[in-house]
Amino acid sequence: xxxxxxxxxxxxxxxxxxxxxLKDSVFLIRQEGVSKKLCLVSPEMESIVLQNKPCLxxxxxxxxxxxxxxxxxxxxxxxxxxxxxxxxxxxxENAENLVLYGRDVMGDSIIEAPEALTENxxxxxxxxxGEVIGVGRTRFAGRLLFQKGRITVTTISDAGLYLRDEDEExxxxxxxxx
Amino acid sequence: MARxxxxxxxxxxxxxxxxxxxWLVSRFLEYVxxxxxxxxxxxxxxxxxxxxxxxxTSKEALADRLRxxxxxLQETVIxxxxxxxxxxxxxxxxxxxxxxHYYIQDLGSCMAxxxxxxxxxxxxLDMAAAPGGKTSFMAQRMxxxxxxxxxxxxERRIKSLTFNLNRLGVYNTSVCAMDGxxxxxxxxxxxxxxxxxxxxxxxxxxxxxxxxxxxxxxxIDYCSQRQARLIESAIKVAKPGGLIVYSTxxxxxxxxxxxxxxxxxxxxxxxxxxxxxxxxxxxMFGGTEFDPSLSNTRxxxxxxxDTTGFFVARLRIRN
Numbered sequence: 001x002x003x004x005x006x007x008x009x010x011x012x013x014x015x016x017x018x019x020x021x022l023k024d025s026v027f028l029i030r031q032e033g034v035s036k037k038l039c040l041v042s043p044e045m046e047s048i049v050l051q052n053k054p055c056l057x058x059x060x061x062x063x064x065x066x067x068x069x070x071x072x073x074x075x076x077x078x079x080x081x082x083x084x085x086x087x088x089x090x091x092x093e094n095a096e097n098l099v100l101y102g103r104d105v106m107g108d109s110i111i112e113a114p115e116a117l118t119e120n121x122x123x124x125x126x127x128x129x130g131e132v133i134g135v136g137r138t139r140f141a142g143r144l145l146f147q148k149g150r151i152t153v154t155t156i157s158d159a160g161l162y163l164r165d166e167d168e169e170x171x172x173x174x175x176x177x178x
Numbered sequence: 179m180a181r182x183x184x185x186x187x188x189x190x191x192x193x194x195x196x197x198x199x200x201w202l203v204s205r206f207l208e209y210v211x212x213x214x215x216x217x218x219x220x221x222x223x224x225x226x227x228x229x230x231x232x233x234x235t236s237k238e239a240l241a242d243r244l245r246x247x248x249x250x251l252q253e254t255v256i257x258x259x260x261x262x263x264x265x266x267x268x269x270x271x272x273x274x275x276x277x278x279h280y281y282i283q284d285l286g287s288c289m290a291x292x293x294x295x296x297x298x299x300x301x302x303l304d305m306a307a308a309p310g311g312k313t314s315f316m317a318q319r320m321x322x323x324x325x326x327x328x329x330x331x332x333e334r335r336i337k338s339l340t341f342n343l344n345r346l347g348v349y350n351t352s353v354c355a356m357d358g359x360x361x362x363x364x365x366x367x368x369x370x371x372x373x374x375x376x377x378x379x380x381x382x383x384x385x386x387x388x389x390x391x392x393x394x395x396x397x398i399d400y401c402s403q404r405q406a407r408l409i410e411s412a413i414k415v416a417k418p419g420g421l422i423v424y425s426t427x428x429x430x431x432x433x434x435x436x437x438x439x440x441x442x443x444x445x446x447x448x449x450x451x452x453x454x455x456x457x458x459x460x461x462m463f464g465g466t467e468f469d470p471s472l473s474n475t476r477x478x479x480x481x482x483x484d485t486t487g488f489f490v491a492r493l494r495i496r497n
Contacts, residue, residue: 039349041350041352042322042323042324043323044323045325045350045351048327051366052354052364052366054353056343057351057352058350059347073344077347080234100276159276159278162341162345163270163276
């Protein structure tokens, strides 16, 4: 990792309130075309990766461009590490099931959101237990996020995505066969 | 070559009653205890098990959540594994599954990891890793420390492997698109090697009844040759004092005890170590006597252990 990349990562860890919790963790960058994926690995894994060039190493926790954008797994890691961030919304149980189906979040189903949240913010979508179930982007700021009858947060990714992809793959195989 | 035994009136009548090819039942009569009980058990769906992912939750917390949803769960001999006696939802459709709090995994399959006795900070090789059940179980037992090299040659299966590792929060694992037989090229010596070898899958007939009649003696021959190559590679990459666990989901002695018997005669630095669970392995088959230490291998039978069929051998490389 270059010094510049390290700075971007450290700033981001600080923004999510997990700098102290993760400062000793080992991160590697995987270059995929122009994309730079940030991977969390165990310390023992570092030398092995440099020697063997595997197709996946550790957990991809985000992407580095001019800034750092966490993946769902990255968000999950941060909140498990006790993230003290203002970038989240908490939703009710009914909405949790819908988000895991890839649906967007209605204002009625948000039970908690920091007032400081601005429009177009990148947020973790948490269930009532505080677990990260998705990643979203706000369409409104502050109290307007609670508007009834309107979608106020767009779901970008969610924990049910792979399963839907897999179902889709199975369906397309069946269609091809028939 | 796979041994074929003469048909008897018993093998023919059991084959007819349960819908098997009779050559297969003739073989079962040679190495499966209580064959009628076994064939009867294979007619019902196998017991379902979940393995709690302790990287993300605790057994108590998960059990409480699932019980609230109407699941009925039961403890097993492996602390992280729960038997699912009743479930109001498919096991792969709960939010807890999607969030990586558990993995659907047969108890027999978990026995291979139990036998490998992995610990924190170790270097571990998984020679045939997809879809990642055993890999992720090892990662959680290692508390995400050390390093696991997970090998898988199939691109399609790598996708399901990486999905499972991500979902379960595993970060001490690297995946290489590579056949297990090439593992020497990694240039690493491992503390632990798991070879869950590709096999003829006799042990999963309850899940896939087409194997009652699709299975051929040639399948056993093909698999046993491949298994012999893989286990030779495993021995070459294990550290002195290290452990190798060889497992299959087949009952065929040619894929199990015979493979291990050949390998311990070929290498003079191997010791077969006993394990706590399961029936003792065969020390004789079709008139051939194996090394007496083959009794230290273990067989798991659906009608005896309530698992899918499984075989596990634990080999120590002597210093």
